Amino acid sequence: MDVLVQKFGGTSLQTLDLVRNAALRIAEARRRGSAVAVVVSARGSRTDDLLRLAADVGASSPSRELDQLLAVGESESAALMALTLNGLGVPAISLTGPQAGIQTTDRHGDALISRIGAVRVRAALEAGEVAVVTGFQGVDRAGDIATLGRGGSDTSAVALAARLHASACEIYTDVDGVYSADPRILPAARCLPWVEPGVMAEMAFAGARVLHTRCIELAAMEGVEVRVRNAASQEPGTTIVDRGDVGPLETRRAVVxxxxxxDVARVLVHCRNSHRDLAPEVFAVLAAGGTVVDLVARSGPYENEFRMGFTIRRSQADAVRAALHEVTASFGGGVHFDENxxxxxxxxxxxxxxxxxxxxxxxxxxxxxxxxxxxxxxxxxxxxxxxxxxxxxxxxxxxxxxxxxxxxxxxxxxxxxxxxxxx
Structure with a gap:
């Protein structure tokens, strides 16, 4: 089988008209001869609505029950898409992450995909059905639903494409592709026809919002060709692929x-008159909070004052602020956060x-x-x-x-x- 994986984000499914448009695109791909597996996100602001609902009853921290609640959004999208496809005369079946055999680690709210069985997905494709799979979720070792955190639906799609040996993974969103800069702030930004996976991973880490870093890293490791396209148009979009055939590096544009x-905070850690290396303690605090660190610099081993600077996400600053102050204060030091x-x-x-x-x-x-x-x-x-x-x-x-x-x-x-x- 020539398998194609298509993923539709929440903005591409926000209304019933958009759901139908996505279904028509899926049907067209199937008519061209591909067996199609589809991964869907929760529609529109559904995930945010569910998070607010949980917060209203005093639940905000990742937990088994919160994951049970959040999984409803993707399950709703998958069932609705399968119903729409069946109404168009295209046989389809909806599958939750667990039903699709997506197994995860045990960390609720930020699980990693450990394995995909995909037995039911393959059976559906071989029977001529479209398999509509929920993104963002899987099942942990205890048999409970676990959500995948940031970029989870895109990662689900790439992982499924790798497992099915798909010809490509098409990510449908509300922009025409990957741009040379954010087109919302810079109208002169140009839609890039292709981007190397390594460059795309750096772009995602450094602030590009179209794809998450973990999705692109997985695509690069598994050799999955990713195409980013606008669900509302026929624009060709951007292909994320290693193009070693275009000539030596010196002939290419260096800056893409x-x-x-x-979402950045600059953090300065200092401890005067101390020869103690506090870096291990600082990094332990950051790792415990799952805090992403960038632009790290520190003093050398023979200096009288320990100094260390780095950047983290501003949205994660409150989660580590108290712990960093506690670590440095015990050695007579301090921490300064610059969030501007x-x-x-x-x-x-x-x-x-x-x-x-x-x-x-x-x-x-x-x-x-x-x-x-x-x-x-x-x-x-x-x-x-x-x-x-x-x-x-x-x-x-x-x-x-x-x-x-x-x-x-x-x-x-x-x-x-x-x-x-x-x-």
Whole structure:
């Protein structure tokens, strides 16, 4: 079988008309000869509504019962999509994560997929049915529903595509694809016809909202071709694929996109007159809270004062604030949180090998009068911290500096398997 996995996000299913439009797209893919498995998210704001409902009865922390409640949103979407497809004359069956054989780790609210059996999914496809599977959920070792956390539905779709050896995983959303910058703040941003998986993972981590990092990391590990498309149009969208056929690195555009993130807090840890290395204790606190850390710098082993700086998500600051103060206070130190910052990143390939790109980044921001503080460099990402109120200005400045409104010559070459690059 030629298997195609299609995933529809909540905004693509918000109304019954949108559900029907998605069903028509699924039916068309099936008419073209593919066996189709579909992964769905909860419709519209359904997950947020359920979270508010739980909060109204005093439940906000991840738990077995909260996962039981949140799973309702995706189950509703799957059943509604299967009913719609059957009404169109397309045989379909809805399957929850557990029914589809999606097994997870035991961490409620943020579980990881450990295995997919997919026995019932395969049986449905072989019987000529569309298998509509709930995203964002699976079953843990105790037999309870566990939700997957941020990016869970996209990750479900990629994992299912890998298990079924699908030709591609199409992610349908409310934008035309992956852009060179956020088109909501920068109209000159260009929809990219293709992006390498490693670059896409860096873009997602650095603030691009279209796909979550864990979804792209899984796609890269499993060799799944991901296509991001608009559910409301026929635009070709963006293909996430390794295009080693377009020539050596030196002939490609080094900078692909500019991303930004305002969910950032800059944290400074200090302890004067102490030779003790507090880094292990600090990282233990962050790890216990599942806190993502970036732009880390620290003092050396022979300095009299311990100093350490890093960035975390501003939305996670309250979860670790007290614990960090407790750790440092016990050694006569302290912690300072600066939440009035943003992170702007230039993402591409071979950036560390080209020091002129870091120089251009800093010079462009300085010429625009945008103050900068910390900077981090790697082969795929140059990130800099700026005042939060100047974040959009920094995105516009760097997008213009690196000419990202112009097509990359590599965009015009053929993609793998002879397809046009925009397919």
């Amino acid at each position: 996109a500019v991303t930004h993130d305002t 910052v943003g992170k702007v990143s230039v993402v591409g390939m071979g950036l560390l090998s080209r020091p002129e790109y870091t120089a251009r980044l800093m010079a462009a921001l300085a010429a625009a009068g945008i103050p900068t503080s910390w900077i981090s460099t790697s082969q795929m990402r140059l990130s800099v911290i700026v005042p939060r109120e100047r974040t959009v200005d920094a995105v516009e400045t760097l997008h213009r500096e690196f000419h990202l409104d112009r097509p990359d010559p590599a965009d015009l070459t053929a993609a793998p398997s002879g397809r046009p690059a925009t397919v």
